[in-house]
Amino acid sequence: MPRQKKSDKEKVKEEPKEKVRKKKASKKKDVYTDPIQLLDEYLDEVITAIGISYLNFTREDFKEIIKDPFAAAVGQVKSKPKSRTIINRLNASRDSLMEVVSYNIIRMKDISNLTDDQLEFVVSNVKRGIISLAPRLYEECKRRRKEDLIDILRSNWNMYGILSPFTCPRCGFNAVMPDYSCKVCGSDVSMKEVKKQLNVMQLLKDYASFDVNMFKDIVKSGFFYYKDGVIYPPSSTFQPNDMVFEIVLSKDEKSSLLNTSDISHHG
Known part of the structure; x- marks a missing residue:
């Protein structure tokens, strides 16, 4: 016998079930990979691959230092990315990465408490922020008698600082401002x-x-x-x-x- 068509009444009864199923499906949220959890798993491999493990921070400090660039490299993904994929993304913009790392170090640590390796890393990689950081970095390098680091700082100032036509006779930076004070060491430079x-x-x-x-x-x-x-x-x-x-x-x-x-x- 041919199958009987469903009555209009039966169709009406089924419609609410369909709507319920659709509502349940719409409530299901997308689940994305948590970069912070992933960082905990990949941390040792990442800091070695990007070349900062020698700085000898604690594990928690390292996590805080690279947390933001790591999260940006992971992106918003549902599947867990491989460590090599993340490392390649980080190293693709290495200069910017090292600059961010150096700022995070200064934000977290007092400059006077940095080891020599950590101080050298910061001096070498601070670029666009050198205008505000140069005075503190110069004083610390001078206190430790690190003339080689002062030379690096001076070179970075020439590229990223406020370059003056006049050189401060005390610190050797081209940082004499129109008020005749040095932007780096703070000394007053004479008109003479x-x-x-x-x-x-x-x-x-x-x-x-x-x-x-x-x-x-x-x-x-x-x-x-x-x-x-x-x-x-x-x-x-x-x-x-x-x-x-x-x-x-x-x-x-x-x-x-x-x-x-x-x-x-x-x-």
Whole structure:
């Protein structure tokens, strides 16, 4: 006999069951791999592979130091990734990784309590954060008489710091700011020292050879501005964030400049 079609009443009874099944299915949440649990399992292999195991932190410290970059390398995945996959991702952006690690070390530890190896690692890998960290790192390297680390710090400052046209005579960093203080060691640099580095007399005499009127204005006013290797007259204006140095001439310097043969010739 042919199968009888279900009555409309029977269909109505079945519909709620279908809806219940769909609701149960929709309530099921996706389960993702927990990177923190995974880090605990892979930690020894990871710190060895990325080359920081020699820093000899405790296991808990190492976990805290690499927790964020490790989690980023794992990503949001449902299946457990292999350790080699994570390590390859970490090493693919090694410079950034080492920079993050160095910041985390400083965040967690007092610089004075770091071992020599740990201090060297931080000095070598701090880059974009060097403006704020250089003073503390310099003082610690100086305290330990680590001239080699100061050289590394100085090199990183030249690449990532606020590069000044003038060198601090105390620490040797190009970090003299427009207020004549050193951004790294904090010492005050004299106007005399800045003018010596600038070779101000010869600089102004050369300036007179192509703009004698502006030269006379500078000598009469007794000062000029110096920015990006260029002399600017007293009437110049600048943007608030420009690194501009106001160079003030002494009476003897003004007198000597007015009596130069160049000025007499142009007069």
